[in-house]
Amino acid sequence: MTDRLENERFPLLHNHSRRNSVTAEVNENDIIAYVQLRRASIVSVGTGKMPSHFALTLKMSRSSLNEGLHPVRSTTSTLGDVSEILSVHSKSLINEPHTSVGTEAKVLMRYSGPLIVTFLLQYSLTVASVFSVGRLGSVELAAVSLSSMTANISGYAIIQGVSTCLDTLCAQAFGRKDFNTVGMHFIRCTYLLMLLYIPIFVLWVFFSELILLKLVGADKQDLVAYASQYLQVLAFGIPGFIVFENLKHFLQSQGIFHASTYVLLFCAPLNALMNYVLVWDEKIGMGFIGAPLSVVITNWIMCFFLLGYTIYVNGYQCLPRQSLLHESYFRNWNRMIKLSIPGVLMVEAEWLAFEIITFTASTFGTDALAAQSIVSTTCVLLYQVPFALSIAASTRIAWYIGAAAKNASLIAAKTAMYCALVLGCLNALVLYQFRVFFASLYTSDSSVIELASQVLVIGAIYQINDFLACITGGILRGQGRQHIGGIMNLVSYYFVALPFAFLIAFHFEMKLFGLWIGMIIGLLFVSIFQTYFVVTSDWDHIILECINEGIVEDGALLIDAHSLVPAMLSNHLV
Template sequence: MSMNIPSDPNNPVTNSSRLGTSFRSQLGSFAASSPLASYSIARDLEEEEDNEGAVDHDGDDEGDDVSPGAITPSQYALSEQYRRPSAVAYGSRPLMLPAFEPDHVRLTRAERENIMSEERSLLRDNDFIPPKHPREQSSDDNLAARLGRKLSLSGLRRSKTQPDEETGVGSIAGRIDEDGAPTERTALLGESDGRPYGGQAESPEQINKKWEEAVLTGKIQTTWQREAKVLTKYSRSLILTFILQYSLTMASIFTIGHIGKVELGAVSLATMTANITGYAVYQGLTTSLDTLCAQAYGSGKKTLVGLQLQRMVYFLMCITIPIGIIWLSAEAILSAIVPEKETARLAGLYLKVLLIGAPGYAAFESGKRFVQAQGLFSATLYVLLICAPLNAFMNWLFVWKLNMGFIGAPIAVAITDNLLPITLALYVIFVDGRQCWGGFESRALRNWGPMIKLALPGLVMVLAEFLAFEILTLAASYLSTTHLAAQSVLSTLTALTFQIPFPVSIAASTRIANLIGATLAGPAKVAAKVALVAAVFIGLLNVTLLSSLRFYIPQLFTNDQDVVDLVASVLPLCAAFQLFDSLAANCNGILRGLGRQEVGGYVNLFAYYVIALPISFSTGFGLHWDLYGLWSGPAIGLAIVFGIEAVFISRTSWEAAVEMALRRNTSA
């Protein structure tokens, strides 16, 4: 779907017309609009044409039967359906997980309805259409309700309202001068044909027309109340999803930690090895599907999405062979690296059992992209709501109830890894997403080149992010078994607390990107400020929890008093940088929303690999601060990340970001 519109840098209408139709977010990625992806899809379409005689762009996606004039989104449209990057389900917190944006060119009916709802709401708040409900203040309203209305944008404007004797509706002071002539605050389209309250009466065509005129005149504004509400709405399900995913790792650490500190250190070492050599590889390679599946979905031939899924699954099964060799040899490899031989032996045993679930995990990572390309972001949440509690139950059952001990935890994880794709497949078959599956095809064994070339950069990025914090775990093993066990608890805790600010940063980046895509620089800036304020509150909450409960939290992980005492002594340092952790995460989100995620990537890599890790090793081993020294590096690194990115954001021209977004979309 494309529009031949001349590019005029001074005309926001022509430059943003394709925003509504292609609806690409400004988050961007190295793979977005990739020529490799286009080449791959073109080849698939040619083969489809050879097989069927012609490509049938039937466009049978939901809602396509509606009249185009009624459903085509405005060129300044907003969408509440943001593209959620897949969460890191295993291991420690990432430095900055890139937001790989699907390149959708079709909107579902739900997306169109959300667009209309968002635009209608903003038009009401800015008095371009009448309010949905009567604005008369009830005499029995409590103080809180009255105060809430007065603090809102519409409430502040109503405070200047003077009664209109003819209509009884009231007119906003400043909309007409003393002579009754319209002013710059006069609504462009009047009071919706004299109707006192708008309700849902406005048609999509009317909403589109009013929205375009409002944006062209620069009259669309927002408030911190609205942006706080949107940020909460966007992030609440993401937070739940991320915590559920991370609980898959926490369940094993909780159960094994109470066996002993050697076992606790072993599961930490095994998880680290699995992350770097396996899970990060799967996650990095499947990022190519964020582009390939989305572009296949936009091609109009939906079964191509299933074809891309099959290719990736077959490719990952091949990759699993060398991964399996490494995991089967892990005991010998780790024994040569880690001084504690028993810890290395148990970690190798853990990985041998975990290998049973590796194919299932690879299939699930691919399947997530399959449903996300169709806009089915709740599918993963529903799957986790089933599998995460079941994983926790199996860990308890195998380790303690059936007295299987250490070996019970990896068995539970392996079973869960295989249940994840099965449950997701059942969702696709019986709930939604089946329309993009055309059955197994021999074509999936061909045309792998573009997919692999797209996947390699994602692999490098994800591995780089995993590696920084996992190096600390490996370093802790050189101190003692107690330090390794304590490191396992600390890394788990900081990863858990990160599951709150990171989803909020994703929500903020999406909101900012949508506002910038709608050429609303002012509201985007307000959204960024709200995100930073939210980050402060989240950071302070994490600081308070970790510092006040530092003697109690370690006891949830282990019964070993030496480990508990060591964790309690280092937790104040971990708590201290929670504020910077939250702020840095949201600064990264703002940069992604601005389309400048490369700045955040460079800053993160510099802060961690050039500053944080050298400080960790010099203080931990050189000054013999041990675990306290190892964690001093990330604390300083996060402060540096926040400082540099905050300065960059403060000096960023939001209007220039809008112009850059327009150029990017018109040339896409």
């Protein structure tokens, strides 16, 4: 009878796995106090400094609920009936953080700068291996390309896709000032990825040669042997990469965007040096195997450096207080996994689609394949700009959602889309104007330069939709609605882009041009539909879900508003 009554009174709480531990009633005052805490989250927006760590007093019993609290009304509410309380128009709530389009645009630009440098430096780690090994011979160069493709699809895409769940979980928790929960999400995600690392390790170390032989044919045993060796060595650096990637998202969720940039400013040149020493040095050089070894060493150095920065410089405020083997890290994985699956789907769908396009381009001849490599590499480099902007927008919007600030969330989302359109057009103009120059950076072959510069015209048009699709994907990620982006990417690339690409390339005989026209059509589909879902977002429902998630993280988290909120309001609200 008691359980039935509680289910009726707390419908949202009882949708979660830990609902049986909820024993306290939640009245309007508790929810308002909780919302007020969240609204204090945008305090240090211009300084980049961590606000003081509020000592939350979480009450778990019915008797403690009434101590020191002065309810706004005497009635008791359930979380299922508090949409009006959570609305930004509610007069009983404190004014939300003030912002404007200009403010948000400046913040996005400031946050995006170090992220662009970070992503470019991280991309250079792979490029360094290609350059160092490419001079050993064509077989070795092909082996690096094959092993890099295999590693991306079967390993790195999974890791990066799963880690995007932290852009939602950690950033929203930081927005509501649940600092300990920020760290708990980081540890949980790291444990999840370490579990996923086990099959990746087994695949790369014990079965890579067998699988690659099936893919490329038994007549290319030398190529497969080199590629398999590369993967076998690379497997030992994956744990370091996992910790680094998760730490990067963990710090970004706190507004610390420059830490990974500092680490990579040191590690990227170090990686290039190690590639030379371990591959080419007469005394130390190991030849081909030195390239993956330098990546492994670099991954572990990046891991320890960023971990050291977090512990001793900044970001330690959100490290969890529990020991690393505490049982709380192995509970409440449902939402993390639900956010991780579409994250992986988005990354895998895009990466694999481009690998298919590259493989198809090889059927049109050497010039077409070379031009495809030039166009795809150039677009990947330019992609770092919208990707950085999407991370900044995702973090910013998740903070506002955590702070229960609906109007601010709307302004931040609109500003991000405005920036996407402006910067997308700017990128397109630059790429179109300097297309011949970009193509000539890769080769001196006039026929390849001419073909690549012609295809880059399509690549320039591609930039506008690429920006809009990337930014709207970041907004959906900040809202915790990655599933929309995952579905859109899967449908657009495999049911729209690739069919149109093959149709135009082969039936209409437009070859490489047709492949890229198909990709533009697919990306147009993504950008339009993701924009539709962002524009029609139910922000009240999104905020309500975020509040509910915070309240049920460890049962019914009831806040001692009497001692905490007044001090917070006087010192920390903007």
